[in-house]
Amino acid sequence: MYDRFIELLYYSIGDFPVSNAKLLRSAVYSGVHSMRRSIARIRGMGFILWQSRHMAYHVMLGLLWAWFLRELWGEFNLKWIWTAVIGSVLPDIDHFNYWLGYGRHDTYTQEVLAHLKKREWRMLFYVVATGHKLNTSLSYHNIYVVGILIALSAGASFYDWRIGVVLFGAMVTHYLFDIADDLVVLGEMNSNWKRWGRPR
Numbered sequence: 001m002y003d004r005f006i007e008l009l010y011y012s013i014g015d016f017p018v019s020n021a022k023l024l025r026s027a028v029y030s031g032v033h034s035m036r037r038s039i040a041r042i043r044g045m046g047f048i049l050w051q052s053r054h055m056a057y058h059v060m061l062g063l064l065w066a067w068f069l070r071e072l073w074g075e076f077n078l079k080w081i082w083t084a085v086i087g088s089v090l091p092d093i094d095h096f097n098y099w100l101g102y103g104r105h106d107t108y109t110q111e112v113l114a115h116l117k118k119r120e121w122r123m124l125f126y127v128v129a130t131g132h133k134l135n136t137s138l139s140y141h142n143i144y145v146v147g148i149l150i151a152l153s154a155g156a157s158f159y160d161w162r163i164g165v166v167l168f169g170a171m172v173t174h175y176l177f178d179i180a181d182d183l184v185v186l187g188e189m190n191s192n193w194k195r196w197g198r199p200r
Ligand SMILES: [Zn+2]
Pocket: 091, 092, 141, 174, 178
């Protein structure tokens, strides 16, 4: 239902001359509130899993990276698989850093914490899944970190330190997917990508 809503939103803002991203942001904000009651009626794990699919894509990309390296090196190693999975989700520590640290007073964080306290798991996943795209305050989701990780990965490859190549490369796939996701969902890159550290 949420996807249907977003789909309709895309069609309706397609021809607007104003910034799609700005429009989408305000629409999602008001949408989150008006849909709250109907969403609350949806029950079951299925809903939570559906909202978690963004993370599933990250893990799949990490595994793809491990598979690519296995083809390249002609060697199978279970440790590389686990390292790729960990590396593919590791960058999202940034979110916890934000929720528990410098962003703890933001409305988005307050909503997340409120649902967590009341154990409203479905609402929690829904708010995180919709809200995390609008969080432009992340410190280390930026192109400089991506550059550093690409350099580290290349360096590890130069010294034939394979687990390093697996880890840093898997982290790079995370950021690249987030950037692509921004472009598809928002029509532009969130401001956090162009900035080092938290917003001032
Ligand atoms: Zn991320």
